[in-house]
Amino acid sequence: MIRYTFLVVLIVGLGFCGMAQNKALVFQSDFGLKDGAVSEMKGVAFSVSPELKLFDVTHEIPAYNIWEAAYRLFQAAPYWPPGTVFVSIVDPGVGSERKSVVLKTKSGHYFVSPDNGTLTLVAERLGIDEVRQINEAVNRLKNSEKSYTFHGRDVYAFTGARLASGTIRWEEVGPKLAPQVVSIDYQKPxxxxxxxxxxxxxxxxxxxxxxxxxxxxxxxxxxxxxxxxxxxxxxxxxxxxxxxxxxxxxxxxxxxxxxxxxxxxxxxxxxxxxxxxxxxxxxxxxxxxxxxxxxxxxxx
Missing domain, CATH: 2.40.30.90 (Bacterial fluorinating enzyme like)
Structure with a gap:
């Protein structure tokens, strides 16, 4: 009976912990594919764990267009299974005081992004469970501290890969914030x-x-x-x-x-x-x- 109880607890626990560990990591950016930026992010993720499955929403978001980034996440995310981690980088304020966060929705999806309005629509549609600020002292690519303009590679891809692979637990992303994100105002139907x-x-x-x-x-x-x-x-x-x-x-x-x-x-x-x-x-x-x-x- 003790063995059986332990096995049930272990299975349930693994199922719960595995919510953020289906190993699917989905990228979105306004980088385009003309240079190596997207490849660098995927290289960082693959270096964290070669077991990750790497996908894309799009890398053709118009430059600096936070609103379109918000919509493309809203469009795509509901068709992905719970536990999927999205990394979205449309970040005209890179290097500023804007927060780097991970949103966990009530649907069980995770979104790694600057908190600049990109999360407006998925927060509304999927619901906010928790928001955590990325602790860059821990969740940052080694030896990238002097790089100030490519957080997509050095912070977001790295943190997203660590979360999706199960290298870190949800609580290890960083400190818990109030359950809200920066929201863009628009005409609701x-x-x-x-x-x-x-x-x-x-x-x-x-x-x-x-x-x-x-x-x-x-x-x-x-x-x-x-x-x-x-x-x-x-x-x-x-x-x-x-x-x-x-x-x-x-x-x-x-x-x-x-x-x-x-x-x-x-x-x-x-x-x-x-x-x-x-x-x-x-x-x-x-x-x-x-x-x-x-x-x-x-x-x-």
Missing amino acids: VIENGIIKGNIPVLDVQYGNVWTNIDQTIFQKLGVKLNDKLHVIVYKDQQTIFEGDMPYVNTFSAVPEGQTMAYMNSLLNFSVAINQGSFSEKYKVYSGAEWSIVIRKTNR
Whole structure:
């Protein structure tokens, strides 16, 4: 009985401790792939543990674009299993007083990042369990103390690899902070008097389609049916950039080539596009916390 109890406790304990140790480490940055920066980070991680499995969200975040970094984590993270560690480096304030942190979400995911707004959306969507500040006296690449401009390699990749591999326990990341992160203000999706307001967090960059944060649940409250006409207004900092009517359809082929349309994207969020054209390029509509959209059914 004693042996059996010990075995059960050991199995349960390993399962609990293993939450941060599925050995998956996922990188994101605005570095691009033209030089060796991404390779350096992965080399550091692999040196910590050759058993790590290294992946990428993207390294094509526009330079210094913290908001897009926030959205790409929000887009990708829910599709990864609990215990996955993400390392995100879009860090225009590198070397400043901004904190280097690891966020553990209620979903069991870990995010290693500067606390500069990058964690806004995953904190909202997945919930904050704990936040710890990285103790660089322990969790920093050896002999990197005189390097002040590449914390992505020297601090974040190193700490992320140590956490993902089980080299350190969660508590060894560093001191526990208040359960909050720096948050970027943006228009959250709301519906009032038959009008929905939302944000344009990102573009479908390959095609110029405009994605919003208005999810299917909120959109359905408008009572829109296929082929109904919608009136759409896009603002940047309260200035009207686009205004027009378009049909709500399921597929691009439902409208003639070159025509505007509204649809649900692959994340089941409301989006607008031009069939075989770039809505963004034609109407100069882009994305970010300062971009918002208003939609309503037309009477036509």
